[in-house]
Amino acid sequence: MALRTIRTEGDSVLTKKSRPIKEMTPRIRDLIVDMLDTMYDAMGVGLAAPQVGILKRVVVIDVGEGPIVLVNPEIIESSGEQTGDEGCLSVPGMAGQVTRPNYVKVKALDINMEEVEYEGTELLARAFCHEIDHLDGHMYTELVEGELHRVTYEDDEEE
Numbered sequence: 001m002a003l004r005t006i007r008t009e010g011d012s013v014l015t016k017k018s019r020p021i022k023e024m025t026p027r028i029r030d031l032i033v034d035m036l037d038t039m040y041d042a043m044g045v046g047l048a049a050p051q052v053g054i055l056k057r058v059v060v061i062d063v064g065e066g067p068i069v070l071v072n073p074e075i076i077e078s079s080g081e082q083t084g085d086e087g088c089l090s091v092p093g094m095a096g097q098v099t100r101p102n103y104v105k106v107k108a109l110d111i112n113m114e115e116v117e118y119e120g121t122e123l124l125a126r127a128f129c130h131e132i133d134h135l136d137g138h139m140y141t142e143l144v145e146g147e148l149h150r151v152t153y154e155d156d157e158e159e
């Protein structure tokens with residue numbers, strides 16, 4: 001497995017807009033596999049390509065229900081509201097309160113460039129929003145209500 005370096009807040013790559021994937025290539029397949037390895041190694045629940053320095057619209061997520069790969073993801077429906085702690089592998093050891101929709105439906109392509117749709121509530125809905133924001137150069141820290149606070153490793157859910 002190949003781990004990639006996770007870029008941290010302050011790196012300008014995290015503020016840039018990512019480009020859509022036009023076709024699947026061996027390089028992008030490798031990127032996706034490396035992103036999954038990197039996310040699991042860092043014990044995160046999600047990772048977006050810009051976090052490893054690649055401005056392409058690719059996201060991986062695993063909230064404990066198995067890996068989800070999203071190529072060119074779009075939120076096509078959302079409803080409800082949840083407010084809770086959110087973290088990010090690019091802001092290690094920190095979390096802050098963010099309000100997100102409680103239900104999100106996403107349309108994307110999978111690793112074979114086949115159309116897929118996912119529905120998520122709670123943590124998965126939060127992860128979809130958080131990771132797709134990364135593809136547009138946005139960090140959760142822009143949305144935090146109140147102050148960021150330190151988290152202990154045990155109760156940490158970093159995206």
Ligand code: NI
Binds near residue numbers: 088089090130
């Ligand atoms: Ni993040």
